[in-house]
Structures are given as structure tokens and as C-alpha cells.
Amino acid sequence: MHVLIVDDDEETLELVASTLRREGHRSTPATGPEEALRAVAAGEFDVIVLDVMLGQASGLELCAELRRREVQAPILFLSARGTVGARVDGLDAGGDDYLPKPFAVRELLARIRALGRRGPSLRPSVLRAGEVLLDFTARKAFVAGREVPVTAREWDVLRVLADARGRVVSFDDILERSWGEVSEKTRASLEVIMSRLRRKLDAGSERGLVRTVRGFGYALELEP
Incomplete structure (x- = not known):
């Protein structure tokens, strides 16, 4: 290496x-x-x-x-x-x-x-899934062409999930990369954020943008 x-x-x-x-x-x-x-x-x-x-x-x-x-x-x-x-x-x-x-x-x-x-870092700057478009460079999110508000912490979580390119990311990995700590308080905050993201973004994706693997973590349902 x-x-x-x-x-x-x-x-x-x-x-x-x-x-x-x-x-x-x-x-x-x-x-x-x-x-x-x-x-x-x-x-x-x-x-x-x-x-x-x-x-x-x-x-x-x-x-x-x-x-x-x-x-x-x-x-x-x-x-x-x-x-x-x-x-x-x-x-x-x-x-x-x-x-x-x-x-x-x-x-x-x-x-x-x-x-x-x-291997090489291939971080997507723009992510599309159904009618959802996430522009990580401009930090703008659109559903069916309409911009929806996304907070700074929500962008942090979306960045971690997008980097995984559809793979499941464990709760602890998301917390470590987005909050810098794993605790009951940050776990509760993550649940609230994922609930908000679903309300904002899932309606624009046929299967729902966010997938939960019960007891383990989350993933984004990306287009092939």
C-alpha cells in the first residue's frame, strides 16, 4: 500500500x-x-x-x-x-x-x-431515488421538484447512509460518525431524525427512501 x-x-x-x-x-x-x-x-x-x-x-x-x-x-x-x-x-x-x-x-x-x-472514495454528490433528489454539495433536497427543508444533523445522517451506497449501516456507526458518541441520548435523537426524514422524503420514493433493519441499522433504497 x-x-x-x-x-x-x-x-x-x-x-x-x-x-x-x-x-x-x-x-x-x-x-x-x-x-x-x-x-x-x-x-x-x-x-x-x-x-x-x-x-x-x-x-x-x-x-x-x-x-x-x-x-x-x-x-x-x-x-x-x-x-x-x-x-x-x-x-x-x-x-x-x-x-x-x-x-x-x-x-x-x-x-x-x-x-x-x-478502496477509492466515490462519494455521490447527487443522489436520486424515485422523485427524491439530494444535492449534498448545495445541501438541498427535492421531492417531485419541490424543495423540502433538511436540517444540518439530518444531512450528516444522510451523508453517512449515502456513502454506504445502499448497504446497511449500524446504529452505532451512524452515531459515531454523525454525533461522535454512542449513548442512549444520541440513539433517541437518531430515532427522531429518521422519523422526520421519512416524513419528508419517503413519499417521493416508490419503496420508501429509508429502510430499517430491525435491531441493527438503516440503509437507503437506491436506484440501480
Whole structure:
């Protein structure tokens, strides 16, 4: 596996690179956006490890630019900010996973391996199902051509389900990626949100947009 490491901290670069070497993987370091963009222009990577703060530059902006350039390698964000809002910002920018600093090396490796197995990130920017259209870039939802209001948290949940491309996502995975925690309170909030989404969107889909797998999770019923 070939991993691009983008971080302005030399110690972090060396730590991640040496860890990958011990596991038999290759890595390419980049200390900022310009180096990173040159690297992806020159070759392909299986995973990109990207720090959120790159000196005066933003890792979030770099991630968005990589996605605009159709770089599809999964992106793992590293950041000293571990709040729910920071995680959501990273996922909305086009990232696939988020690991707060300081991190355990074993967890870093496990997340990189998981992203490597997942393969290229093909996140849909527009999703259609029957008369439902979800535009994730503009954050606008339409049913039969009529725009319906969708809250920020509802978009977070829809993003997680859309990324699964019709596969079932467990309750805990949705909670971890959308709220950053799994608790009775967030479980109750998820149930309320799914009920609201059904009222807003299911009428525009022949089978209903949201499918529940009782006792496990949710999935979106997508068109072939």
C-alpha cells in the first residue's frame, strides 16, 4: 500500500512513515498543500493521511481541492481537535475518517488498513431515488421538484447512509460518525431524525427512501 502523509510537523511525518515501513508499506511525505498536489499529480496513492492544520494552510481546503481534482484515494484526517463539529467538518470536506491527536499507533494502522480495503472514495454528490433528489454539495433536497427543508444533523445522517451506497449501516456507526458518541441520548435523537426524514422524503420514493433493519441499522433504497 502506498500512503501520502501530509503534515507540517516533522515528528509526525517520521512517526507515521516509520510505522508504515515496519508494516511493509510505502509512504510519501508532504509538508503542505503544494507538495501534496504535486505528489498526487505524479502518482496514485491508496490512502492519504492529512493533518487538518498545515501551518497557515487548511487541510480541509486541501481535501476539498483534492476532491475537486477527482482524487479518489480515501482520506484520513489527523487533528488535535476531536470535537463532533471538527469531525463533521472533515467528513463534509470530503474526508473518509477522522483520528484525533494524540493517537495510538495501532489504531492509526488499523484505520489506514480499513481505508485501504475500502478502496477509492466515490462519494455521490447527487443522489436520486424515485422523485427524491439530494444535492449534498448545495445541501438541498427535492421531492417531485419541490424543495423540502433538511436540517444540518439530518444531512450528516444522510451523508453517512449515502456513502454506504445502499448497504446497511449500524446504529452505532451512524452515531459515531454523525454525533461522535454512542449513548442512549444520541440513539433517541437518531430515532427522531429518521422519523422526520421519512416524513419528508419517503413519499417521493416508490419503496420508501429509508429502510430499517430491525435491531441493527438503516440503509437507503437506491436506484440501480
